Structures are given as structure tokens and as C-alpha cells.
Amino acid sequence: MPRLDPVLRHATTPPAFDPTKIHRERLVDLLHSYLPKRLIVVAGPAGYGKTMLLADFTAHSDFPVFWVRLTPADRDERRLAELVVLTLHRRFRRVMRETRLNALAGATPQALGRALGEAMASVGEPLVLVLDDVHYLNASPSALSLVDAMLEAMPADASLIASGREVIEVSVAKLMAEENLAGIGPQDLSLTEDELRALAAQRGATGLSDRDFVRILEETRGWLAGVLLSGVLQGRRSTGPIDPTRPLVHDYLASVVLNRLPETIRSFLLESSVLPFMSAEACDIVLRRGDSSRILTRLAKDGIFLTATVESPRTYEYHPQFREFLQTTLEESDPARLQRVRLRAARYAERSGLVELAVELYLDSGQPQAALRLAERHAKAMFDQARVQTLERWTERLAKSGVESPIALRYLAVAYADLGQIAQAENYVDRAVRALGESRPVDVQALIETVAALVAYYKGDYAAVLERTDQALAILGEHGDRSVRAHALILRGSALAATPRRLAEARRSAEAAVRLLADGKEPLLRADGLRLRGFIHASEGEVSLANSTYAEAYRLVRQQAPALSLSSHLNNLGYSTYLLGRLDTAIEYYTEALREARLVGSDLREAVVLYGIADVYSDAGLAIQAAELYGEALSVATRIDSTPWVIYGCIRTSALYRRRGIPEVAREWLKRARHLAGVGRENDALSVEEAFAWATTRPQDARTALDGILARPEDEIESSVRAAAFVAKARSLLTQGDIEGVRRTISDALNWAAPREQVQVIAAEMLHDDELRALAARMLGDHPAMGVVLNRFEAMRAFERLHASQPAEPAEGKTRLEVRALGGIQVGLGGAEVRGLKPQLRELLLFLVERRAVSRDELGEVFWPSAPPGRRNASLHMAIHSLRRILGNDLVELDGGSYRVSSSLEVTYDVASFQRARGVALALPRGDPRRYFALTEAVNSYAGEFAPEVTAEWATERRRALEVQFLEVLSAYGEEALTRDQPQRAVEHIRRGLSIDPYRDDLNAQYMEALGRLGRRSEVVAHYQRYTTLLDKELGLDPPREVRDLYSRLIR
Helix, strand or coil: CCCCCHHHHHHCCCECCCCCCCCCHHHHHHHHHHCCCCEEEEECCCCCCHHHHHHHHHHCCCCCEEEEECCHHHHCHHHHHHHHHHHHHCCCHHHHHCCCCHHHCCCCHHHHHHHHHHHHHCCCCCEEEEEECHHHHHHCHHHHHHHHHHHHHCCCCEEEEEEECCCCCCCCHHHHHCCCEEEECHHHHCCCHHHHHHHHHHCCCCCCCHHHHHHHHHHHCCCHHHHHHHCHHHCCCCCCCCCCCCCCHHHHHHHHHHCCCCHHHHHHHHHHCCCCCECHHHHHHHHCCCCHHHHHHHHHHHCCCEEEECCCCCCEEECHHHHHHHHHHHHHHCHHHHHHHHHHHHHHHHHCCCHHHHHHHHHHCCCHHHHHHHHHHHHHHHHHCCCHHHHHHHHHHHHHCCCCCHHHHHHHHHHHHHCCCHHHHHHHHHHHHHHHCCCCCHHHHHHHHHHHHHHHHHHCCHHHHHHHHHHHHHHHCCCCCHHHHHHHHHHHHHHHHCCCCCHHHHHHHHHHHHHHCCCCCCHHHHHHHHHHHHHHHHHCCCHHHHHHHHHHHHHHHCCCCCHHHHHHHHHHHHHHHHHCCCHHHHHHHHHHHHHHHHHHCCHHHHHHHHHHHHHHHHHHCCHHHHHHHHHHHHHHHHHCCCHHHHHHHHHHHHHHHHHCCCHHHHHHHHHHHHHHHCCCCCCHHHHHHHHHHHCCCCHHHHHHHHHHHHCCCHHHCCHHHHHHHHHHHHHHHHHHCCHHHHHHHHHHHHHHHHHHCCHHHHHHHHHCCHHHHHHHHHHCCCCHHHHHHHHHHHHHHHHHHHHCCCCCCCCCCCEEEEEECECCCEEEECCEECCCCCHHHHHHHHHHHHHCEEEHHHHHHHHCCCCCHHHHHHHHHHHHHHHHHHHCCCCEEEECCEEEECCCEEEEEHHHHHHHHHHHHHHCCCCCHHHHHHHHHHHHHCCCCECCCCCCHHHHHHHHHHHHHHHHHHHHHHHHHHHCCCHHHHHHHHHHHHHHCCCCHHHHHHHHHHHHHCCCHHHHHHHHHHHHHHHHHHHCCCCCHHHHHHHHHHHC
16 A cells, blocks of 8 residues: 555545634534444535535544545445555554455455454544545445445444435444434535624625525525625625526536636636646646646635645645536537646656556546556556456446457456356456457467466366466466466466376476476465465375475465465365364364455355365264355355355265265265266266265175276375275175175275375264274274274364364354345345245245234135135145245244244344335434435335235235335435435436336426436426326326426426
8 A cells, every 4th residue: 555645645634624714613513413423424415515514523523533535436445445544544553554454355345344344443442434425435336335344343432424415325224223323414514694694704795784694595595605606795696596406506617716717727727627636746747837836825725616635745626516617618618628638647647656547537538548558557456456346447448448458357357256256257258358359469368368267267167277278388488477377387287186187297287386486576376386286295195295385385475465365275274284183273274264265255265164164073973063064165155156166065965964874865965966067077076975875785886986996096086085985995895794805995095094194084984984983993903003093083072072062153143034025035044045935835935924923714715715624724734844844844833823934033024124114214304314314225125016926915915005105205205315406316216106106296296306407308398298198098187286387397
């Protein structure tokens, strides 16, 4: 994070409050009274003085106040997090250093937000964080998710002030329930008469009468910018009411402000507006003049349209509305001049190291090739900082300008592949390939081949990995880019290690990669090479060597690696430590790995680690915990479509049921694994587990398959798989009664496994086979390795006793049943979506959730109305049984002749959530700043019509009732949105209501009012004509008089 980057410094420096200006004591005191609350929203149209109010508050508060002045670039959640850390770092340096922002590369927005909130909690003193211009964040779901998570994790003595033209669209229901939300709206921000008098005195307007002040307030509605723009304090008469919704602000700025200034100042204003913030040096260079410091000082002295920072060297910023006006004016009057100035600004930004600003300015100035050059040069730096949204913004803007950056697209593909979002990664790979064109630069082509290989690896398509990496290495040759070559070798070795019979080749690739990186200049990549080397050591039975190699890799990266990489290295340490028989230490490593994986929100890494923990629990006999973890990991692997890890989960779940003596279930899991792997395709672990399944029913078939596996050369099969094959063969021989064969096979297994440190695999299998274990102990008790096996038995039993009463992961309370009906019925249980429910069962479950407790008779009448009573009871019994079979025996309770969803479940129901949000919103009085927030929450919680797939009468009635409630909310929302000058939002939501009920007069009136404010007069006319035609044709009515009057006013 550059310490002296002027962009970051300006963004985190509060604007100066000029003590000679009006001090809004009323509002400063109001903000102080809200400070115990977690979120304080300051929202209102442009020109209400929001930023200067917060500067006033900062200057008059005893609390430490930290600023982030937002821009559209801060929709990138990583950049937003960086700004929050930087502003807090000004005072809390040690705490902010410990936020591990670098380690959160690739983290989800929620993970970033939690880390920021937790960092604030560790500060240990009250603080206020100001986010100014939060309306920019509303277009970024990821930035909003970060703020949501940060609010959740913030301490009780910290407050977030979110200021902007729009209300920040975070979830407010919980904050409202906890009374942790407050707001200041346009009505609060409007000038009072006392404040107007103070402003007049400050401006030297001493000749105004009491009547003049009343008139000014009536005409401007207390809008600060309207008062200043109109000139009424200087005695000029206004031409009518002045307010932020009036489309004459541009005219005021042009005639009152710009045209009355000297040409020198006017020219400076127009040209300097290309810079989002200014310094005297930047203006001198970009505008090719030497008087910028004098002009900026003069403009800042007035302070209406320009703010300056407190710190030196000072930076300046135009009011957003004024800057927009200046750029529009210059574009309309002299577009060529605007392009020239933008180009000079882009070149200055590039020379100054302001990369993001330079890219945007090059594109704005019509120079996409210059923007492309800069984007490609800095794409890796953005990737290393996890600035994924910035890379996406660059690629989309470049594409709109007719150029594509294969390098930026390549890094986007890597970022999404690392997060397990394979479809998105493949999309970027395809775009990168197309962007290469016919020139196909060698280095860039090799980069694209490696990322295509990475995506193929995550998909489990190892043949494609080998093809792509071979192409990359051939393109590069022996003297190509060392890092790209090493990366290709590591990917190639990883694919070979996962392919049967190719461990020797994998070893050669790994060693070649490690040699390339021997100078230690790229520790993260070298650690990745060591990880592969360690995996091959483990596969070949050199577990201690693997463990030490993994530890070396971890030491290289633990201080600087992102959490995603740390999770991988810790997982490897957990696995090798487990093979060495240190189960508790293995669980510690796995637990750390899981924390790192969840810190960044990596589904793939989380699934891998969960499998590791489950394997330990399964081996130790903790079947319940293991089953929970296998199920959770399988759910994640299935969701991200990672076929290799789904297959692994099926194999290990089969082993769990086999060990528990439930062979039928075990075989079902094997069928799933075989289907996914493909009939006839080699998968050694699957083949051995299939042989285990046959060992008690088809022992000869099992022996034949296992003899084939064990006869293969040692370097063609993973050591742990070979060790398990020995035990499976011994079990087959025992089923056949060949006791001598059992003794010989177990002896061979011990002789082979002991020097290769695979005793843990043999001990884990024998622990769950009492007959085989007892026979081996009796016949081979004097074998040197048998003593190690017996010790492992005791270690696993001790581990089992220690953990038997503990859940696999910390308990999180009741199991959650999630039912959604708005927009279509969906059911989730324990965080996973439930599939396979037939339509009638979904409807039945929804009915139970809706009614809470329902008698048998009522259920029979609703669902089987034409069936005789006996058939009804039978049908009901079968339906309840099916629900319990799919969702769990405890799902439905029978209490006194009535069925209900079990009280042991935590039920979340979207209809109930909507009705709660509606009740809270409509209970708040008009003018209450919280009302708009609550109405927004209620509107957003209505996802669509109630259970549209259900045609039963009860559902139709419920659907109509909910639609009426939703229309009430929409009407109130439209009213509030128009009051807050949010016509675009009003249009978007009211349109939904009119699609439900096109006859509602209030919604039609609000819709036309919103269109009118947006200046879309033709749409007003068209809508009114449709509305009147519909009323006349369907109902034989004319619109109400107030609607007709509104229409007449809008089209004048």
C-alpha cells in the first residue's frame, strides 16, 4: 500500500472546515447524539451540504473521526478495504498492520469486511468512520457485502457514518431491531431560519427583512445550494421556487457562476475539471500554467464549489455536481479541447504513478491503445493485490473501446479459478485466447496456456493440463520467462501426480521447477514447487521427507503468503502429520488451514480441508463427526462442480459406511463415484475401495483386482493406495478361509509399509475389522512393525475417547430449515438446497410452515378433497413419511391430532421476513429518516409472487393477500423515494407494482411524477394514454381529478 500515493492520501484526508463559515450546531449535536448507534446515514440530493456538515462535525468532535472519500473506483471491494485500513492506520498503526490485508488476497467481500470490523474491535477506544459519497457503492454488490460484514463485526463503541445522495443499500433489518440505526435526511439538512440568518450575515446580506427570510425559505425549501446559486442573499429576485428536483440548476451554474467569472478563472475551472482531485502542481502541469496555487486558494476561500484538505500539500476537490457541470459545458462547447486536456492529464497521472486514474483518463480521451499498454503493464500488480473488480472494470472498458487485454483477462481467469468459480474462469480464458489475435506474442501465449492448464486442473481434466503445459513449455523454450516455465512445470507435475502410473514423470517436473527457483527470489512460487515435491514424497512413501518438505514450504511463505496459499500448505502439513500418527497435531494443522480457507471464502480449499479432518475422524472411529464433515465437503465440492473432489468424497463416504458394517449404503456411494469417474477409467483409490466392497461377497473377484494393482511397479501407484490394497486382499483371503494367505499378505504389507511410513493406513483399516485385527495380532505379534500398528491402535482409540463427545466443528445451534415461497418454492436444510422434493411435498411443507399447526382433517380436505376419508389418511401418512425420509425424521411432529414443523428446527421463511419488514416500515411516521430505509428493505424482501407453481385455492388467496400488502409497501416507497428526490428508483419499483395492478391510481400518479422529474415527457404522455384507455375499456372510468391535474402540470 503506497504510503504517499496522492490518490489514497486525498481519499483518506478530511476536508478542512473553515471556522469563518456557518457552523451547523444543530446537526453536529444531532450526529453526536446518534454516536452510540452502529450505522448513521446522512442522505440527501446534491447541494444539501452533507460533506461540509461532516467536516463541521469532524472539527467539533472529541471523538477520533476517520474519513474515506469515495469515488466510482472504490466499487472494487479490495480498494475500499485498503482505504479503510489506510485511514485507520493514521492513528492505530500497530492494529492496522495486524489486519493481514495482504494475506486476504482473493478473500470474499464478507471476509474482508469481517477482518476490518475485527480490527476496529481490537483498537480498544471509540471511533467514527465516515464513508462519504456512498451512493457510488450501491452499484457494487461486493462493496455492499463488505460494508454489511464490517458493520456486523464492528465493536459497540464504533460508528459508521454513511453519507451520500442515496441511502447505502446494506441490510438494515437487524440494525433496526437492535436500535442501532439512525439517519439524517433532506428535511434535517434543510436550512432553518436561524441558519439562513447566520449565512446571510456571513455573506454580508444585512438588508434583508423578516419577510425576505420567510420568502427565501419558501422558494428554496431550505436547499443550501439553491440559496447560494439563486443570488437571493445578494438581493436578486428568484424566478420561482428553487429546489434540487428543478431542471434549472445547470442554467444557474452557467449564468450565475461561470459566465460572470473572468476568462482566466473560467478557463481554469473548465480544464481542471478533468482531474478528480487537484493539487497546484498537477494543475500547473496539466493546464500548462503557473498560477494554479493562487487560483485554487481564491476558489477555496469562497468554499461553495471547492473543498480543500487540512494537510499540506493541500489537495482540492470540486463539488461532484459542479464538476459534472464543468465537464459537460466543456464537452458541449469545445470537445477537442476536452480531449486534449484529458490526454495531458492521463500522461501526468502515468508519470506520477497514478495507474488507475491514468487508465481511465486515457480511455476518456479516446486513447484505448495507451490504456491497454498501461493496463497490461500493471495487471499482475492488480492481481497480486486481489484487485479483481478493477481488472474487470479495465477489461470491460477496453472492450467497449474496441481492444482486449489478454494479460488482464488471463489474471482474471486465475483469480476466479483459485476461488473455484470454474465457469467464470473458462469464460475469461476464452476471451484471452481470442484477444491474442494473429500476432500471438510468445510470452503472452505461454501465459494463456498456463492459465488454461490451471482451469483444466481444477476441473480434473489432467490430459488437458498436460497438453496445455507442454504447449507453454514448447513456446517458451529453455530461455523463456523463468517464472512462467516454473509455473507450467508445477502444473504439469501436479497433473502427472494425479494420473495413474506417472509419478516418476511428476517427480522430474517438480525437481525441474524447484531448480529453476533455487535462487529464492520468488518464494511463493518456490513454495508451490516444494508443495508438489512433498506430495510426490508422500505418494512414494517418504512421509517424513514429505513432512519436512511441507514445513520448509510453509516457512517460506507464512509471513507474506495470502491466506489461500497458507491454507494449502497447512493442509499438506496436516496430511503428512496424520500419516506419521500424530492425530491431534494433524487436527491442529487442519483447523488452521480451515480458518485460512474460510477467511478468504475459498470453497474449493474449504472442501479439501474438510475431507482431511473427516479422514482423521473416520480412521479413529468417530463416524458421526466424519459423516457430517464428508457431507459438508461433498456439498461444497458439488456446488463448485469439482468432479475429482466429488469422487474423492464418494469414495471416502463409502469407506466410512463399509467400516460401520453397512455395505449396501457403501456400494451406493461407490456407484456414484464410478459413474462420475467413468466406466473403465483408471482410478486406483476407487478400484481398491470397490475391492473392499467385494471382499466379503465376491472375494475371488476382489483378489484378482487387487493382485493386478499390487503387481504394478511401485512408482505407478500412490503409496497409501497400495497399503490399503494389501489390507483389502487380506480381508478377501480371510473371507475364503485362507488363513495362511492372510498371514503372508499382512506380513508383506508390514514389510512394505514400515520403511515407507504407511503404517497408519494399515492400522486405520484393521482397527475397523475385529476379526482381521485379532488374527493379525495373534499370528504376527512378534513382527517389528506389528508393534507400531498396535501403538497406532491405542493412539486412535485415545483420540476417539477424547473427541467422542465433541462435535466435528463448533455447534451453531439448531438445524436451520429455510423455506422460500416468493418467486417459487425452494427448500434448504442445514445450509444446503434440498433437491428431489415432488411438487405436492413442497406444497405440503409450505402449507405447514404457513399455518404452523394443521389438523389431519384440514390437511386431507386441502390436499385430497375428492378422496374418501380412509384414502385421505393413507395419502397424508405417506406424504408425511416421504417428507421425513428426505428431510429427516424430526422434521414434522404430530401433537394432539395436528401436524407442525418441529420446534427443534430454526425455521426461516421469506414470507414472514417480508411481513416483518413491511410492519416495521409502515409503522414509522412520514418524515422519519428510517422510514425510507425500512421500506427499501421491505420492497427488496418481496422476491416475486407467492408460490406461482401452486394453483390450489389456499395458495391463490394467500397470493392475492400478499400482493395487496406488497402494493401498499410500493406506494409508500414511491412516496418516500420522490420526497428524497430518487425518481429513478421510484420508476424501477413502481413499475413492478403496475405489473400486478395497473389500475391503482396512486401508483400511476407516482410513476408519472417520477418520469416527469427524470425529464422523460414523452413517456409520461404514453403512459397516461395507456392508463386512461385501460380504465375506460375495462372499468368505464376516467382517471381521478388529481391524476388529471398532475398530468396537465407535467406536460406544460
